[in-house]
Amino acid sequence: MSRLLKGALLQQFPVGTVLLQEGDPPDFLHVLLEGLVEIFTQQGDGESGISLLTPVSTFILAAIIADQAYLNSARTLAKSRVLLIPAKLVRELLDEDVAFARVVARELALAYRSSVKKLKGHMARSSVERLANWVLAEANRHAADASLVIPFDRGTLASHIGTTRENLSRSLAQLTDHGIRIRGREIVIESKSSLEGFAKPQKLIDDPTS
Amino acid sequence: MSRLLKGALLQQFPVGTVLLQEGDPPDFLHVLLEGLVEIFTQQGDGESGISLLTPVSTFILAAIIADQAYLNSARTLAKSRVLLIPAKLVRELLDEDVAFARVVARELALAYRSSVKKLKGHMARSSVERLANWVLAEANRHAADASLVIPFDRGTLASHIGTTRENLSRSLAQLTDHGIRIRGREIVIESKSSLEGFAKPQKLIDDPTS
DNA sequence: CGCACGCTTGATGCTGCTCAATTTGTGTGG
DNA sequence: CCACACAAATTGAGCAGCATCAAGCGTGCG
Numbered sequence: 009m010s011r012l013l014k015g016a017l018l019q020q021f022p023v024g025t026v027l028l029q030e031g032d033p034p035d036f037l038h039v040l041l042e043g044l045v046e047i048f049t050q051q052g053d054g055e056s057g058i059s060l061l062t063p064v065s066t067f068i069l070a071a072i073i074a075d076q077a078y079l080n081s082a083r084t085l086a087k088s089r090v091l092l093i094p095a096k097l098v099r100e101l102l103d104e105d106v107a108f109a110r111v112v113a114r115e116l117a118l119a120y121r122s123s124v125k126k127l128k129g130h131m132a133r134s135s136v137e138r139l140a141n142w143v144l145a146e147a148n149r150h151a152a153d154a155s156l157v158i159p160f161d162r163g164t165l166a167s168h169i170g171t172t173r174e175n176l177s178r179s180l181a182q183l184t185d186h187g188i189r190i191r192g193r194e195i196v197i198e199s200k201s202s203l204e205g206f207a208k209p210q211k212l213i214d215d216p217t218s
Numbered sequence: 219m220s221r222l223l224k225g226a227l228l229q230q231f232p233v234g235t236v237l238l239q240e241g242d243p244p245d246f247l248h249v250l251l252e253g254l255v256e257i258f259t260q261q262g263d264g265e266s267g268i269s270l271l272t273p274v275s276t277f278i279l280a281a282i283i284a285d286q287a288y289l290n291s292a293r294t295l296a297k298s299r300v301l302l303i304p305a306k307l308v309r310e311l312l313d314e315d316v317a318f319a320r321v322v323a324r325e326l327a328l329a330y331r332s333s334v335k336k337l338k339g340h341m342a343r344s345s346v347e348r349l350a351n352w353v354l355a356e357a358n359r360h361a362a363d364a365s366l367v368i369p370f371d372r373g374t375l376a377s378h379i380g381t382t383r384e385n386l387s388r389s390l391a392q393l394t395d396h397g398i399r400i401r402g403r404e405i406v407i408e409s410k411s412s413l414e415g416f417a418k419p420q421k422l423i424d425d426p427t428s
Numbered sequence: 429c430g431c432a433c434g435c436t437t438g439a440t441g442c443t444g445c446t447c448a449a450t451t452t453g454t455g456t457g458g
Numbered sequence: 459c460c461a462c463a464c465a466a467a468t469t470g471a472g473c474a475g476c477a478t479c480a481a482g483c484g485t486g487c488g
Contacts, residue, residue: 117326
């Protein structure tokens with residue numbers, strides 16, 4: 009652990025910074041300590057969102073372990089503090105420290121599972137359902153409150169839901185009949201049970217702890 | 219390694235055997251030594267294919283490492299030989315043997331990456347394009363030959379491409395104008411370059427080695 | 429020979445994308 | 459503080475992709 013920190017550098021990035029580009033070779037393991045970053049891929053003309061990361065999360069671990077180019081790009085969606093750990097150091101430690109290797113394996117296992125969950129969600133649900141489930145998941149993270157604020161613009165949200173800006177708009181409007189109310193960037197959940205009735209969340213897709 | 223093999227048992231399964239069901243707790247690490255198995259998930263009424271495994275592949279490693287329920291089910295698509303290694307043994311070795319932990323980490327990293335690739339393919343391509351790229355990938359695996367035989371029924375293929383039986387049929391017919399010919403279960407590639415022109419394969423989605 | 433199963437083909441409708449026009453929101457300078 | 463400009467978000471119309479339902483075809487097996 010001390011060795012990791014010794015070689016690491018802590019950096020602060022403003023919103024909208026591209027931290028890495030798909031296709032590049034891995035250089036640093038990134039650990040998001042504060043802020044918000046999105047993993048995305050530039051496809052043809054537009055972008056597709058792959059995942060949204062909140063502190064504390066690592067990213068591009070797999071590229072480092074596999075020693076292959078990044079599959080995705082990453083950018084900050086808010087002012088963020090990121091710890092950068094040289095890839096070489098990570099690989100060395102992996103070879104020497106069992107405890108570290110176990111942590112890495114566990115981290116990869118969880119990342120893999122969340123990717124499979126996203127895939128399941130895409131193959132089995134319509135875009136409105138995906139949105140409804142995203143709202144529910146987001147609400148659960150902020151447990152306390154019955155309202156949440158989308159922390160980025162709708163185009164970005166649309167790309168992570170897997171739809172377009174226009175349709176996201178329509179989808180939000182639809183959900184108005186299923187327990188939510190929209191006020192600008194704020195989504196107010198008026199009836200969680202109604203929303204759940206529509207979204208039909210499944211443990212093996214939407215529960216981040218399973 | 220010897221410890222792994224000591225606790226393991228080798229089993230042979232006929233085609234169509236369900237090896238595990240999503241939701242079940244992980245018991246054995248599975249290693250496919252011979253045959254063909256599909257990972258899938260039962261969604262609502264139908265099934266969605268998650269991945270197709272050929273020898274030698276491990277599966278459900280992530281569930282064991284994360285110690286959480288299977289996200290998917292698995293079944294044999296051909297007579298298969300599978301090595302079953304008790305989950306407990308895997309976890310013990312992970313704590314004791316650095317080399318083993320490194321192999322596990324690498325395996326998970328590759329599995330994760332292939333799941334992200336599948337996700338990218340789904341978000342960015344139409345079903346015909348997915349099919350075309352599947353054909354290309356399959357052809358590359360059997361490098362030598364300019365023809366390949368679909369080793370399972372079309373419904374299964376459709377569920378892995380992410381479409382229905384009916385539309386798979388139409389999609390195959392469409393590809394007839396782009397360098398392939400269909401003869402029952404055999405797909406003959408008459409013009410690989412034409413097919414590639416249509417499919418536009420990308421290294422960071424379709425190349426299994428990247 | 430005929431039935432069953434897998435596959436194809438056709439017709440129809442829904443979902444979601446695209447293009448275009450408008451409205452709303454936001455920040456800037458007068 | 460207002461006016462303006464620009465970006466973001468909504469709304470509408472038309473269209474492509476895909477699912478669904480319903481027949482038709484073909485092959486193999488009893």
